[in-house]
Amino acid sequence: MNWKPDASMKEPIFRQIAKHFESLIIEGKLAPGEPLPAERKFAEELGVNRSTVVSAYAELRATGLVQSVQGSGTRVSERMWGVSARKVPNWRQYTLEASFRPTLPLISKLRSASTDPTKINLARGELSEDLLPRREVQELLHRMNIDDSLGYSHPQGSLRLRETLCDHLRKANGIYTDPEHILITSGSQQALHLITQCLLAPGDAIGLEGPSYAYSLPLFSSAGLRLFRIPVDDDGLDPISVKELYQKHMIKMVFVNPTYQNPTGTTLSLSRRKQLLEICEELRIPIVEDGAYSEIRLDKSEAPSNALVTLHGNSDLVIYVGSLSKTAAPGLRIGWVIAPSAVIRRMADAKEQMDFGMNTVVQELANLYLRTGWRDHLQRLTRELTKRRNSMLMSLQSNAEELCVWNKPLGGYHIWCRLKHIISDAELLDACIQNGVIVTLGIVYGLSMDSYV
Ligand SMILES: Cc1ncc(COP(=O)(O)O)c(C=O)c1O
Known part of the structure; x- marks a missing residue:
């Protein structure tokens, strides 16, 4: 907000603030139900005492223009529809009733706390700036030939990139596939979205790890x-x-993140992988294997990847989802799906309807990156992440032994801490933020998932 009160005016500052919001509401620029800025933050922005903003909001409340509800701040009164001289649509109602669900409030709170550079942010789920392959990408951009990369992309993604990926997946994960069975997506997030949109329908039941990757949950619930x-x-x-779950709820699909799982850091044992494949094959339930972290093996481990898609031998049971986000840079937005060709064609068709396919320049960049810089970068990355994991574990050992227990992840980004005593989520998050650290809380991973139903 650019508006500021004028200290040289005779009118008290709190009244200027109240009048400012009053005119925004009357002109329909602030719609019923919309929030006013949080008192403390707004006071900081304006450079006034918090009590000044409190008085302004109290004045607005007295006129009935706004309402304050404990825990959810101050909002324009719902009764204000029709007060505006301009007839504005009920945008709040539209946004609340549409099929796409909003992000959980706790995630929004984490996101906004994350923008504060003075905090140590352990909740990002992405590489820190110093670990991104900036120099390599910069060099590739200079060398890149864009002669044939400016038209619309092939609906499945650039053939060159898909060929390179086949090579990459074989070397990095022991996965054998061919370009016909690959669809390039905007990160693995879009891959998960396309799977839900093209293969499932509202009301279908699915099984997924509890706890599970936080941003998949609202996506699945939005799909009904x-x-x-x-x-x-x-x-x-x-x-x-x-x-x-199949017997009770007829689940139609299983979503798993079996290697260095987000958020528990655990890896599905080989015997359980085989058992899962046997059960799903018998019940004819497809598995979606999210391999987002599978290449981030710490401790110089040469652990075999044991991807479900390779263990099965017949990839018709497993859809594999991968991404460059965790090993290279999330900003590239390059992900992929490996699936039976009928499924790939269906999803490519949907993707074309949504966005006419991928950005061709970035696909070429990803192609070159996988052909040249990827291996060295990954080695440096895993070496550094091993160091950082170890120092985090040491820090937990010296500071948090009385508070919680944790595991030692063999790969990926996550350390899952379980509290020894019950503390409310809001209380815990506030205490962490006050102490300069941002962590993600278990609740956002759907631990009480069946209530998501
Ligand atoms: C398990 C898992 N899957 C998928 C994603 C989506 O990542 P992206 O869309 O950047 O590939 C993430 C991101 O954090 C993740 O942790």
Whole structure:
């Protein structure tokens, strides 16, 4: 907001603030239900005492223009529809009733706290700036030939990139596939979205790890899916629960992040992988394998990837989803899906309807990156992430032993801490923020997922 009160005026500052909002509301620029800025932050922005903003809001409340509700701040009164000289549509109603669900309020709070550079942010789920391959990407941009990369992309993504990916997936994960079975997507997030839109329908039930990757949950609920939790322990998810969920709820698909799982850091054991494949094959339930972190093996480990898609031998059961976000840079927005060709064609068709395919220049950049810089960068990255994981574990050991227990992840980005005593989520987050650290809370990972239904 650019507006500022004028200290040289006779009118008290709090009244100027109240009048300012009054005119915004009357002119329809602030719609019923819309929030006014939080008192403390707004006072800081204006350079006035918080009590001045409190008095201004109290004056607005007295006129009935705004309402304050404990815990959700001050908003324009819902009764204000029709007060405006201009007839504005009920935007709030539109936004609340549309099929796409808003982000959980707690995630929004985390996001806004994350913009504060003075805080240590452990909730980002992305590489810190110093670990991004900036120099390599810059060099590739200079060298890049864009002669044939400015038209619309092939609906499945650039053939060159898909060929390169086949090579890459074989070397990095032991996954054998061909370009016909690959669709390039805008990050693996879009891959998950396309799977839900093209293969599932509102009301369908799915099983997924509890806890599960936080940003997949609202995506699935927006698609009208019913979500059921598959319990996870130190060896990953429990395959027997998949059978039970099928018997109880007829789940139609299972979503798993079996290697260095977000958020628990666990890896599904080989015996459970085989058991899961057997159960899903018998029940004919497809598995979506999210391999976002599978290449980030710490401790110089040469651990075999054991991707479900390779263990099965017949990829018709498993849809594999991958991305450059965790090993290179999330800003590239390059992800991919490997699936049976009929499924790929269906999703490519949907993607074309949505956005006419991928950005051709970035696909060429990703192609060159995978052909040249990727291996060296990954080695440096895993070396550095191993160091950082170790110092985090040491810090937990010296500072948090009485508070919580945690695991030692063998790969990926996540350390999952379980509190020894119950503390409310809001209280915990506020305490962390006040102490300069931002962490993500278990609740955003759908631990009480069946309530998502
Ligand atoms: C398990 C998992 N899957 C998918 C994604 C989506 O990542 P992107 O769309 O950047 O590939 C993330 C991002 O944090 C993730 O943790």
